[in-house]
Amino acid sequence: MDYTEDALVLRTVNFGENDRMVTLLTAGRGKISAAMKGVRKAAARLNFAAQPFCFAEYTIAERAGRRTVTGASLYDGFYALREDMTKYYTAICVAEACDALVLEEMRAGEFLVAAVSALREVCAGEEYALIRFLCSALRYAGYPIEIPKGEVKRFGFTSGSFSAEREEEGVPVSESTVETLRFVLSGEGTPTADGKKRALRLLRAFFSYQTESDLPTLGELLNLME
Numbered sequence: 001m002d003y004t005e006d007a008l009v010l011r012t013v014n015f016g017e018n019d020r021m022v023t024l025l026t027a028g029r030g031k032i033s034a035a036m037k038g039v040r041k042a043a044a045r046l047n048f049a050a051q052p053f054c055f056a057e058y059t060i061a062e063r064a065g066r067r068t069v070t071g072a073s074l075y076d077g078f079y080a081l082r083e084d085m086t087k088y089y090t091a092i093c094v095a096e097a098c099d100a101l102v103l104e105e106m107r108a109g110e111f112l113v114a115a116v117s118a119l120r121e122v123c124a125g126e127e128y129a130l131i132r133f134l135c136s137a138l139r140y141a142g143y144p145i146e147i148p149k150g151e152v153k154r155f156g157f158t159s160g161s162f163s164a165e166r167e168e169e170g171v172p173v174s175e176s177t178v179e180t181l182r183f184v185l186s187g188e189g190t191p192t193a194d195g196k197k198r199a200l201r202l203l204r205a206f207f208s209y210q211t212e213s214d215l216p217t218l219g220e221l222l223n224l225m226e
Contacts, residue, residue: 002060008112010024012051019037021035030102048088054074059071081122086224089130091119128191131181143206145172153173160206177202182197200222204218
């Protein structure tokens with residue numbers, strides 16, 4: 001069976017002398033893995049399509065449960081991500097989140113659109129692209145973050161909501177964290193550089209609590225932001 005899918009490369013693994021396995025985020029089939037033969041050769045026709053963050057229409061041949069990419073038509077390679085370490089690490093965070101949240105044969109159109117939009121924003125230098133993406137991805141996965149109006153002091157990891165009241169399982173949050181998340185979610189808050197870092201730390205912790213998986217590159221990104 002041959003078929004085409006719009007897909008984003010989440011990660012790659014070399015195997016053999018010249019081949020590569022790619023993990024693709026697709027709208028209709030969720031997260032899938034496929035082999036790409038000979039793409040590590042210097043003049044390989046599909047070398048571009050075997051790179052992280054490549055967004056393309058992929059032609060895939062499936063035989064006996066094994067998938068092989070036989071063609072690709074590029075939409076965007078997001079090459080600007082490779083020219084800046086902070087942007088590159090941010091893009092890896094997007095890919096890691098998708099890898100953790102999306103399953104095979106899962107309808108994942110919202111994740112694909114959000115991830116591609118986030119990478120475009122990162123390339124353009126949008127400062128809050130990663131926070132916006134993580135909030136959206138968590139919502140699509142069933143873990144929405146809610147901020148009520150007025151003063152809030154704590155965040156509950158079980159509920160994903162902020163509260164002015166003491167929550168036994170909750171943690172204290174700073175005003176800068178709340179303001180930054182309000183700005184990203186509704187455009188009403190006043191974000192700060194410190195609030196951005198605090199918000200990312202909170203989102204990482206919430207992501208880990210709900211999914212039992214980590215975003216390791218986010219820790220490295222936060223170190224770059226110090």
